[in-house]
Amino acid sequence: MNLKSSKELSLTVRSGSDIVAVRQQGRELASHLGFSDVEQIVIATAISEIARNIVEYAQEGKIQIASLVNSGKKGILIVAQDSGPGITDIAQAMQVGYTTGKGLGLGLPGAQRLMDEFEVESQKGKGTTVTMKKWVS
Amino acid sequence: MRVPILKQGDYLIASIQSALSDEDLLQLRDDLAEQVGKFRSRAAIVDVTVLDVMDSFAVRTVRAIAHMIRLRGAETVIVGIQPEVAFSMVQLGLTLGDVATALDLEEGLAYLNQQA
Numbered sequence: 037m038n039l040k041s042s043k044e045l046s047l048t049v050r051s052g053s054d055i056v057a058v059r060q061q062g063r064e065l066a067s068h069l070g071f072s073d074v075e076q077i078v079i080a081t082a083i084s085e086i087a088r089n090i091v092e093y094a095q096e097g098k099i100q101i102a103s104l105v106n107s108g109k110k111g112i113l114i115v116a117q118d119s120g121p122g123i124t125d126i127a128q129a130m131q132v133g134y135t136t137g138k139g140l141g142l143g144l145p146g147a148q149r150l151m152d153e154f155e156v157e158s159q160k161g162k163g164t165t166v167t168m169k170k171w172v173s
Numbered sequence: 174m175r176v177p178i179l180k181q182g183d184y185l186i187a188s189i190q191s192a193l194s195d196e197d198l199l200q201l202r203d204d205l206a207e208q209v210g211k212f213r214s215r216a217a218i219v220d221v222t223v224l225d226v227m228d229s230f231a232v233r234t235v236r237a238i239a240h241m242i243r244l245r246g247a248e249t250v251i252v253g254i255q256p257e258v259a260f261s262m263v264q265l266g267l268t269l270g271d272v273a274t275a276l277d278l279e280e281g282l283a284y285l286n287q288q289a
Binding site: 053059073077081149 | 260
């Protein structure tokens with residue numbers, strides 16, 4: 037895939053107010069890229085879910101948001117990275133309702149439903165990286 | 174930011190003014206559960222018109238607010254969920270369950286007055 041990215045932002049997430057800040061900035065970038073109002077909200081909601089996972093399970097992590105261009109199509113790339121405990125069983129973590137925390141077990145599967153592309157990489161004890169993309173329709 | 178709670182007759186109105194962090198939402202939950210007793214309110218209206226994101230935590234907390242207030246003997250109506258927010262909630266698979274909702278503050282008040 038020929039991916040070019042510009043307009044990047046990188047934010048550290050470690051508190052409830054960071055979750056609000058990162059989803060707001062993600063929404064702004066999505067708006068610049070030409071996403072509709074509904075899509076902007078959908079993207080901001082997905083960012084909120086994965087940012088909360090960072091705070092809840094890893095305490096601290098980083099979220100990078102960038103624009104994408106792929107054969108004329110515009111999109112948004114969101115990468116959430118932490119050095120937390122990692123996920124032992126990714127397939128299980130992707131199931132709706134499964135949680136080891138205090139939430140609804142909707143974070144990862146929920147974010148996946150909201151985005152076009154979604155990938156989780158994790159190593160026990162080393163951390164988790166969630167990569168997700170959405171294209172302007 | 175702490176959400177201001179107005180007392181209007183038998184009702185409490187929590188009028189959210191800006192984006193809320195998780196901590197702000199939990200504070201609102203505790204404030205409402207306390208004030209419903211303090212003012213002997215029959216109902217609480219939570220106006221979420223300005224919220225542009227209602228993710229799983231926000232929805233869970235709103236549900237908790239409604240259930241706590243019911244246990245305190247009063248009713249809750251959530252008003253002002255924006256169409257884009259409703260769309261995202263449905264995509265995400267989130268529901269408010271049996272929590273009452275209304276289009277806006279006016280409809281919320283009308284709903285409660287009907288119940289009286």
